[in-house]
Amino acid sequence: MSYHGQIVVDMDSHVREYEDVDRTYRDFIDPAYRESFERLSATVARRRETGQTTALFMNPQAIIETSDESRPLGVHDRFGLDNVRSAPQTKAEARIARGKDPVPREVHWDPSIRLRDMDRAQIDVSVIFPSHSASYCALRDIGFESALHQALHRYMTHYCAESDGRLRWALTANMRDVAWTVQELTYWAERDNNLIGVLLSPRCPNGRLLDNPDLHPLYQRAQEIDLPILVHGGVLRSPLTAGATELDNSGYLIRAFYQPWAGMTALGALIGGGVFDLFPSLRVGIFETSGGWLPWAIERLEGTPGSRLTPFMKRTAADIAAGGQLFHSIEAGEDYLEYCVDALGEDIWLFATDYPHSGSPWPDGVPRVTGRSDLTERAKAKILGENAVRLCQRLKR
Numbered sequence: 001m002s003y004h005g006q007i008v009v010d011m012d013s014h015v016r017e018y019e020d021v022d023r024t025y026r027d028f029i030d031p032a033y034r035e036s037f038e039r040l041s042a043t044v045a046r047r048r049e050t051g052q053t054t055a056l057f058m059n060p061q062a063i064i065e066t067s068d069e070s071r072p073l074g075v076h077d078r079f080g081l082d083n084v085r086s087a088p089q090t091k092a093e094a095r096i097a098r099g100k101d102p103v104p105r106e107v108h109w110d111p112s113i114r115l116r117d118m119d120r121a122q123i124d125v126s127v128i129f130p131s132h133s134a135s136y137c138a139l140r141d142i143g144f145e146s147a148l149h150q151a152l153h154r155y156m157t158h159y160c161a162e163s164d165g166r167l168r169w170a171l172t173a174n175m176r177d178v179a180w181t182v183q184e185l186t187y188w189a190e191r192d193n194n195l196i197g198v199l200l201s202p203r204c205p206n207g208r209l210l211d212n213p214d215l216h217p218l219y220q221r222a223q224e225i226d227l228p229i230l231v232h233g234g235v236l237r238s239p240l241t242a243g244a245t246e247l248d249n250s251g252y253l254i255r256a257f258y259q260p261w262a263g264m265t266a267l268g269a270l271i272g273g274g275v276f277d278l279f280p281s282l283r284v285g286i287f288e289t290s291g292g293w294l295p296w297a298i299e300r301l302e303g304t305p306g307s308r309l310t311p312f313m314k315r316t317a318a319d320i321a322a323g324g325q326l327f328h329s330i331e332a333g334e335d336y337l338e339y340c341v342d343a344l345g346e347d348i349w350l351f352a353t354d355y356p357h358s359g360s361p362w363p364d365g366v367p368r369v370t371g372r373s374d375l376t377e378r379a380k381a382k383i384l385g386e387n388a389v390r391l392c393q394r395l396k397r
Contacts (some may be wrong), residue, residue: 009124009351009385011287011350011388011391012329012352014129015159028151029148038331057237063145115163117362119168128170129233134199136172145304168329169195175200175239196394200231208335211275226393228283230287233288263328276320276326277315283325284325287350287352292334295343337349338374346378347382351369
């Protein structure tokens with residue numbers, strides 16, 4: 001074990017499944033959707049040949065869903081802005097400026113590279129999320145969305161198979177077809193112990209929240225098979241959350257507030273909608289929204305349980321936060337981590353690096369936690385791994 005004999009679990013790492021759709025999906029796509037996939041693959045190939053972006057999302061010229069976060073603050077019109085770059089403008093540039101090693105692109109198809117990097121970073125187990133696949137809900141064809149999710153699930157079982165339990169993966173829910181998701185979850189839960197939980201976006205594609213009763217069959221099945229719900233969103237891609245249209249395409253503000261707002265929305269809906277009370281054994285983790293806002297939000301959500309507005313909520317937000325069902329990731333270098341632990345205790349927080357995304361602290365995430373003087377050794381051990389094992393019971397096997 002990596003820290004004083006205790007397990008270290010990175011609860012939020014990623015594959016970039018979109019980097020090469022052929023290598024990720026081609027061998028695993030349902031034959032019924034082969035033609036749809038070939039059209040997608042051909043579009044990517046044409047874009048690559050002509051030097052255009054091959055991004056599926058998060059780009060003004062993206063293939064599936066466009067977005068724009070390029071507006072600079074403080075100017076009337078972009079054409080009036082001098083093209084002066086006094087500081088790195090992208091995460092990748094900033095990473096290079098900080099002297100960080102690049103992560104090889106092959107990591108998304110060669111698990112040995114990931115395992116090597118985990119050894120270097122003192123990490124025993126990594127939980128792997130896709131990067132963009134939850135946004136396939138932007139496709140018109142719900143069946144094709146399910147087929148892409150299914151292909152990725154098949155791919156991830158192969159990717160994690162020879163890791164001796166060190167690589168674990170999250171199943172992506174099709175929030176537009178809950179019955180299919182329940183069936184897919186049941187299938188893989190019975191066949192692959194490396195499946196660790198169910199990825200949900202912070203909001204439903206139709207704009208409804210995570211209290212949506214349409215999701216209850218999924219919550220029920222996850223509770224029955226003892227797998228957690230893992231809430232993880234993205235930036236300015238479907239399903240869109242608060243800030244998608246309100247921040248006027250300002251990348252500065254979107255990068256600062258979009259994901260925390262999504263976390264607040266998810267948390268409030270789960271608590272106020274009574275999800276933790278209707279499913280008292282269901283565990284939920286919320287990821288990549290930073291943690292400093294959570295104590296404040298728990299206080300703000302301290303409404304009266306069972307009121308006219310919260311008829312299925314039976315406990316206060318504070319009781320739910322202390323009850324062992326709710327978990328939340330932190331960033332290793334967060335200034336407010338001591339405050340978070342003091343306010344909500346040691347048992348809720350999860351270590352997460354976001355590897356190999358460009359904002360990741362890799363390979364220094366673990367030392368950033370172990371080197372802190374404002375946390376007890378007991379708190380460090382819980383954050384680095386013990387809490388993850390409580391959230392994801394399969395890590396005990």
